[in-house]
Structure formats: structure tokens, C-alpha cells
């Protein structure tokens with residue numbers, strides 16, 4: 322019953338308290354936040370901030386870390402003790418990783434390193450307000466987040482991706498998930514299903530690389546009795562069993578060409594014809610597919626049908642490697658730890674600071690899966706209240722990611738190389754192209770292939 326939307330949102334105007342001992346920055350932030358429709362209160366010191374919170378609690382506090390007198394972390398602790406559900410975002414110009422770890426471990430909602438992007442700050446504030454325990458009357462009131470509960474994240478990269486996922490879920494568009502192994506593609510496929518109107522229908526996952534070619538056809542399309550030797554009974558097939566729901570085609574890049582043609586027909590005509598049958602059956606489903614391969618490259622090599630690619634790739638979501646979202650590491654590690662303590666019947670409180678630093682700095686070629694494996698091994702071996710660095714470092718040695726196939730290793734190298742170049746050139750494509758010794762058009766095509774956009778590197 323949300324017919325009183327407008328009045329409601331006026332009453333619930335979002336109230337932010339901004340704390341900084343630099344008056345110019347404080348003014349700048351107020352102007353920016355007010356322009357975005359927030360009600361802003363300011364404080365020049367942590368002490369003043371505490372008085373303001375007591376007078377009129379805001380929905381979120383944004384504070385500088387380094388301040389004369391009480392600093393941002395101490396302010397957070399005071400606020401957290403008296404108003405535990407009030408989210409606090411910390412800004413730091415001197416953002417070192419250990420600071421950030423300390424902060425997120427203590428329960429700070431988020432931290433941003435200065436200079437920060439205005440849009441990122443606004444997004445973070447919105448997220449804090451919508452998740453904070455203070456008000457439920459934020460925009461879109463009663464919006465459920467159950468669909469994304471399994472996905473642990475706090476990075477802006479993942480939040481942005483989840484926002485996009487929610488939007489496409491609401492449509493019926495085909496989604497192609499790209500990302501290195503262990504980045505959470507399957508988890509995201511499920512989230513898209515849960516966020517869609519098909520959530521009560523089936524979610525059927527098929528790993529196209531794991532099923533041998535001759536079997537895959539009948540697994541997917543089904544067959545009638547006697548369709549081939551050994552087909553003693555009729556079988557509906559996975560496509561039909563996903564009717565009304567979502568079909569997740571994992572490792573779609575490994576699907577044989579003959580089956581690609583057959584799948585394309587299903588997507589075009591919304592009908593399936595089981596092997597040996599004269600008739601096709603109508604089927605209504607949404608397809609989410611995933612691959613760690615570069616499909617455009619596979620098309621160029623003649624291994625993948627271009628027309629099928631366009632059908633599958635209506636919306637593309639790219640899961641960033643864990644090394645591009647290090648702020649998710651403490652959250653994932655602590656979550657994993659809590660869950661695994663239950664499994665192993667242990668009561669470990671967390672990671673020692675040096676251990677967490679090690680986790681934060683590792684390169685994680687196997688991404689979230691590899692991180693969770695390291696956490697699991699650490700929990701299994703640890704008998705102390707805090708996991709010491711020695712256990713984590715042993716677990717990391719014992720849990721190497723699998724060696725990559727050459728193609729994949731080359732692709733990753735190229736992407737990392739381009740990312741470094743674009744970062745160095747601050748998003749200036751011409752400059753980056755010159756550094757790489759390529760012409761601009763060629764270079765632009767290259768970064769596009771890796772889904773890197775110049776704007777993401779602009780300061």
C-alpha cells in the first residue's frame with residue numbers, strides 16, 4: 322500500500338551528518354549532498370558530531386579519519402556503542418590497507434579513500450541508508466534484498482554490478498556472465514533468477530563442459546523412447562524442465578557447434594524438439610549463460626556461432642576478479658570464518674591483523690573460491706582465538722590455484738597489462754595507446770574486448 326509515496330518521501334528526507342576538521346571540504350561536501358537532495362548537518366570535530374547525533378540522530382554519518390582530537394575511528398566507536406544501527410562511513414586521505422581492515426573489522430559501514438568520486442560517495446550513502454536500521458521508508462519502500470543475500474560484498478564494483486543485475490532480472494533479457502573462475506558467476510546466475518518474476522519457477526544449471534558431447538544433446542533437448550540405442554524411456558530434457566524458470570548454461574563457450582545451432586533455434590522459436598520426436602513443444606524460459614572464455618575470440622576462431630552469441634549476450638555482466646575488489650576480502654574472509662567455525666565446532670573470533678594483511682595482499686588468481694578454501698583450511702588447523710599469520714600463510718601455500726591454460730593466462734596478462742596502462746594514463750586512450758606502441762583505434766578495440774572503459778580510470 323504505497324499510495325502515499327510522495328508525502329512519505331518528504332518526511333523521510335535523508336539526513337546525513339558530515340564530520341571533517343577542514344572547513345572547505347566540509348562546505349564542498351554539504352553543497353554536493355544538498356544538491357543530491359539530502360538534509361545535511363555538519364560538525365568540525367568528533368566531539369561536536371557526538372553532540373549533534375545526540376540532539377537529532379541522522380541516518381548516516383560520514384566522517385574524516387584524521388582529525389585533531391578524537392579521530393574518525395574513535396568517533397565511530399563512540400557512536401557504535403550508543404547507536405549501534407547508525408551506519409558510519411569513514412573518509413581517509415591516508416588510506417592504508419591496515420587502517421581499512423581495522424575499520425571494517427570493527428563494523429564501520431564503509432570507507433572511501435580521498436580523493437573520492439562524488440557519485441561513489443552518494444551511492445555509498447544510499448546503500449548505508451537502505452541497509453541501516455534507522456528507517457525503512459527509503460525509496461521503493463519494502464524492497465526486498467533476499468535475492469542477493471548469498472552474495473557477500475561491499476565494494477562499489479560489486480554493488481554496481483548487483484544494481485545492474487537487479488535491473489536486468491526484472492526484464493526477461495538473456496544474460497551473459499563473464500569472469501575468471503571462482504569469481505561467483507554461478508552465484509550471480511542464481512541471484513538473477515531470484516530477483517526475477519521467475520523466482521518461484523525452477524533454476525536449472527547445466528555445465529556444458531562437464532557433460533560429454535553425445536550425452537549433452539539428450540540431456541538438454543530430451544528424447545523420445547527408442548530415439549537411439551539405449552533410449553529405453555522417454556526423457557524431457559533439461560531445457561523443458563526449466564520451463565517457467567531460468568536455464569543456467571555454464572561454460573557455454575564449451576558447447577559443441579552442432580548443439581549451438583540447436584540451442585539457437587530454441588531461443589529464436591521458444592520451442593524444443595526432443596531427439597527422435599516429430600513435434601516440437603513450446604517452452605518459456607530465461608537463459609543465463611556463463612563462460613570464462615573470450616567468446617569474441619572463439620567466434621573469430623570459428624568455435625562459436627556469432628548469431629548465438631548475440632542471442633545470449635543481450636546483457637553482459639562481468640564479475641570482477643577479487644584483486645580488483647580487495648575491500649571485499651575482509652568481509653568474505655570473516656563471513657567464511659563464522660560459517661566454517663560452525664562446521665568445525667570451533668570458536669575463533671577472527672584473523673590476527675598480520676594474517677588479514679596477508680589475505681588482503683595476496684593476488685588470488687582463483688578468486689573467491691580460492692580465498693574460501695584458504696579460510697577453510699585455516700579454520701581446520703587453528704586452535705587459537707585469532708587465526709595467526711603462520712596458519713594463513715601455510716594454507717595459502719597449500720591451496721595454489723590450478724595452473725591456467727595458456728590462452729587464459731595470456732588473456733589475463735593482457736587485461737592486467739591494459740588495466741595498468743590505463744591507470745597510468747588516467748583513462749587517456751591516446752596516451753595509453755602510445756605507451757603500448759599501438760594506434761588508437763586498435764588499442765581502443767583491445768580495451769573494449771576486455772570490457773575496460775576509459776571513464777573508470779579517470780581521476
Ligand SMILES: Nc1ncnc2c1ncn2[C@@H]1O[C@H](COP(=O)(O)OP(=O)(O)OP(=O)(O)O)[C@@H](O)[C@H]1O
Pocket residue numbers: 471472473474500501502503504505506507508509613653689690693
Ligand atoms: N560474493 C560472494 N559471496 C559469497 N560467496 C561467494 C561469492 N562469490 C563466490 N562465492 C563462493 O565462491 C565459490 C565459487 O563461486 P562460483 O561457483 O559462483 O564461481 P564461478 O565464477 O562459477 O567459478 P567457475 O568459473 O570456477 O565455475 C562458491 O563456493 C561461491 O559460493
Ligand SMILES: [Mg+2]
Pocket residue numbers: 506507571
Ligand atoms: Mg561456475
